[in-house]
Amino acid sequence: MLENVKPKEATAIINSLLGGVVPKVGVQHITVGRSPEIEAFVKALDDVKNGHSMVKFWIGDFGSGKSFMLHLLNTVALKQKFVVANADFTPDNRLYANDGKGVALYSSIMDNIAIQTKPEGGALATLLEKWIEQVITKTAQEQGLSLGDIRDPQHLPRIQAGIMQTIQELTDVGGFDFGIVVLKYYEGYVTENDGLRRNALKWLKGEYRTKTEARQDLGVREIIHDLNYYDMLKNFCRLFVSMGYSGFMINLDEAINLYKISTAVMREKNYEKILTIYNDCFQGKVSNFFLNFAGTREVLENDRRGLFSYQALKSRLETNKFETAGVRDFAQPVIRLLPLTHNEVFVLLQKLKEIFDFNYKTQLDVTADDIQAFMEEMFNKPGASEFLTPREVIRDFLNILSLLRQNPGLDKQQLFGDIEIRDERPNESAVDHLVDSIEVL
Known part of the structure; x- marks a missing residue:
């Protein structure tokens, strides 16, 4: 099953996932269950190569794989000769600001520019x-x-x-x-x-x-600031295309930090900026530009503070009313990431076991039956149906493999039984209450 994994990729995968973050390289080796989304993305890349521009919103529950998906999109786009960049929204990085937080997002994007020969950024x-x-x-x-x-x-x-x-x-x-x-x-x-x-x-x-x-x-008269950084991104996009690259793709994660902006006016200004970029891309005002946003359902659908609170965005981002769980529309701007099935999680854990063994040059006695037993313990625990995320499953599995590597005599079944399910989601209700209180003041 393990093919073409480089030692550097294996180390990045194991270390990153143990730390609860997505690896910057090698994500293609641990991808399961996202074939339809990737096929649709490749088609969108072809359109952008041909001079169109695109905005996509990747929406899913906390820990559902949004950040992983963005890193996978990076890998695909780099192979298609795109210049790519990643940045996270934070309390100090946003799309619209008048105090340096907009240009801070721009600086983060430029710091993380990557090409195929420098996939980790700094290009x-x-x-x-x-x-x-x-x-x-x-x-x-x-x-x-x-x-x-x-x-x-x-x-x-x-x-x-x-x-x-x-x-x-x-x-x-x-x-x-x-x-x-x-x-x-x-x-x-x-x-x-x-x-x-x-x-x-x-x-x-x-x-x-x-x-x-x-x-x-x-000896220049101007600097890049909150109000002109978007124009500079478009300038760079044209520059990259003139060099022979297919286009410029930017991934913006942690959109929850736009949702958390304390004042309604500033939050609306950020959504207005998203609308401007969206219209520029789909009306042909910019070419070869691809922007991806990642956020939770609350970020999209909350009528008071989410993207749907801005009516012009809501009308553009509402889901195709004919879509069902079995009949998906991947051409629309919003792509909802459904949870991995148990079979897909099983395949993922098998891949991780092989990469773990390859990384540490070992061969742990963990069979397919053991992986099945581990999953049964996890998914049958109290609270699993409500709180369990792929991130926690992966981290617990790798933690157990790490213990077994260093302590070969440990009882696997006992380790499986010691698993506890924790609610790792951010307390959005507390965030809602805090922000509502600030707005009332």
Whole structure:
């Protein structure tokens, strides 16, 4: 069953899942039961490759696999030659703000940019240098010069002109300053001035907080801030496509933190930003752009604070009324992640056992019957039907494997019997009460 798993992937899978988080690499090796969703996603990727744009909302209960799904989408998109990025909404990262929380989300996105050769993120500098090399090659061809000659300092103005011309053709808002900063990056690149390159990257990642500081370091008039960061994301999308990439995909997880925003006005402004992006994508105002949101049903459906509290979003995101559990519509913007079946969980645990053995170079005496017994213990415990999530099943199973590896004499059946079911869900009722109290004040 175990195929093409690399040692680095095996270690990432085991360590991450033991820690209760989704591994950044190797998720394709532990995927079960999501074939229809993946097939629909691949079709959507093809549409985005062809110049369309897309917004999807991945909705499921706490621990149902939303974050896992986003990481799986990453793996698929990277193989399709997309530039991808992940970021989480937090109390300090959001779509709309006037106190730096919007550009903080942008900075997180830019920090986590990934390509197939750098799947774990941090690929912005690599992409910039690749693009600059493409401009140098194009300029050399247009000027009838060799690649060696074009790098001579006397031809620097020609390359600078080529960079600015290309940037101006690709960008809408903020193109001039964007171009100047890329020129500064190029200058640092050819002169091996690491400080200048760092400052240029700092600007491009939205990390300057004052125009004065940016002007002193780079000679530009503007900085990336809460109100223009979305335009910069669109500029980067065009830049990546011009380089030969299929598009730019951004995954935004933990949408519960938009739901938790304490003031109704600010929450509505964030939903309005989602609506703007949604309309831009589906009305053809932006090309080759794919945005995924992940959240719980409450985030989507709550009529007071969820996305459905904003009527224009509700009308766009309501489920196809003809959809049933057996007849799914994966073309609609909202994809609801149904719980894994017991058979799918069984297959998943078998895969994890093989990866665990491969990672630790061992062969634990845990059979298919043992896995079945473990599942029966878990799913028959009081509270399992209400509280048990795939995350907890996986973590308990790996914890037991870890104990057995280090203590071979332990009784497996006794370990299975010691399992306790805990409610790991966030206390949303308490959150509701707190936020309602703040709004009343």
